[in-house]
Amino acid sequence: MLITTVIILIGGRVQLQTNKQITSDLSSESAAWSPVNVPQQSTEQKEKLQSFSKSSVKITPSPKPKVQLESTNSQGGKSTSIPQYSFQTTQAFKEYRPGYEIALAHPNNYGDRYSTDIxxxxVNNQxxxxxxxxxxxxxxxxxxxxxxxxxxSRQVSYHALVKLDGTIVYIVPPEKRAFGAANSVFDGPNGSETVQTNSNLAPSVNNFAYHVSLETPPEGRNEQPTHIGxxxxxxxxxxxxxxxSSVPDERITTHKAVDRSGQKNDPRSFDFDKxxxxLHSFRQPIS
Known part of the structure; x- marks a missing residue:
């Protein structure tokens, strides 16, 4: 399960050297899903995905922080403990095989996740x-x-993007911080959660978010509040x-819900029931 950390418009690269960067050791342990774990159809494809997961910006290793199942609210104080979740994939999951592509973002459009704020x-958000x-x-x-x-202020990215034909495009390694939401807060059972990692930018959810985007249908590439879906x-x-992933249903949200600028309304016409x-046909909780 992702504990400390684990899509587009405005994000930011953290430049403050006082923040402690989460090490690759923690990332590999906590990443709930990695492209490397995706069922492969050939050795060549597997090698490409393994290369993708390692093609992130270099960081200086630091002592591995002690992982605790706690969340921090927007004021930096500890909130209630977060329960652990475990899921197992189903036969329906095994039978579905989406196509995929790799299109790694430019290094200055994503960065490392941090274990402390400015x-x-x-910070140890689920x-x-x-x-x-x-x-x-x-x-x-x-x-x-x-x-x-x-x-x-112009650095942007998602972790993954789903094309109209269902092809999954991997863009930023899951252990890295994609710049998918600017001024943003997640309001959940543990209160308001956000992390400020750059004094020049507003707090955001990027440090503990996995950003996934759906390609907008051609008929919806406008400013209308809805489209055909x-x-x-x-x-x-x-x-x-x-x-x-081990992310529970209640921690799956939208850009519109976390945005605090009042300008984002995506994904429009999204059918959560469907x-x-x-999702429940592809995974089931483990008692």
Whole structure:
């Protein structure tokens, strides 16, 4: 399960050297799902995914922090303990095989997850999953993520993107921090959760979020509040991807729900009932 940490519009690269970076040891232990674990169809594909999971920016190893199942609220204080969740995938999950691609974001469009905020306060939030939509085509979003952006306020990325045909595009390794939400807060059973990691940017959920986006249908690439919705293939692939995580239903949210700018409304026309039916058919809780 992701404990301390484990999609687009504005994010930021953390530059403060006073923050303690979460080590690769913790990341490999806590990443709930990794592209490497996806069922492979060939040795070549497996090697590509293993290379993807290692193609992240280099970090300086630091002592592995002690992991505790606690969350921190927006004021940095400890809130109630978070229960552990375990799931097992089903036969339906094993029978579904979505296609996939790898399109690694430019290194300055994602970064490391942190174990402390800008004030040196330890943060240990349980992971959330934030759902988005691209607003434009998948290729346009990927081009944006792969373009270098030196300005912190323009650095953007998702961890993964689901195309209209159900193809999953892996963009940022799950143990890394994608820049999927700017000024954002997750309101859940443990109160308001957010982490500020850059004094020049508003607090956000990025440090403990896994960002997944759905490609917007051509008919919906406008500013209307709704559109025709997403394809069945997208719902199946999204549920299949998330079924590999230990993130509980109540910590799966949307960009619109976490946004505090009042400007984000994605994913529009998302059918949560349909999504959760599929998710529950792909994974079941372990007692």
């Amino acid at each position: 004030n040196g306060v330890s 992971a959330i999953i934030v759902l988005h939509e691209t607003s434009g085509s998948a290729s346009s979003a990927i081009n944006t993520f792969q373009a270098p952006h030196e300005d912190d 997403y394809t069945d293939a997208q719902y199946y692939s999204l549920a299949w991807l998330i079924a590999q 999504f959760f039916r599929l």
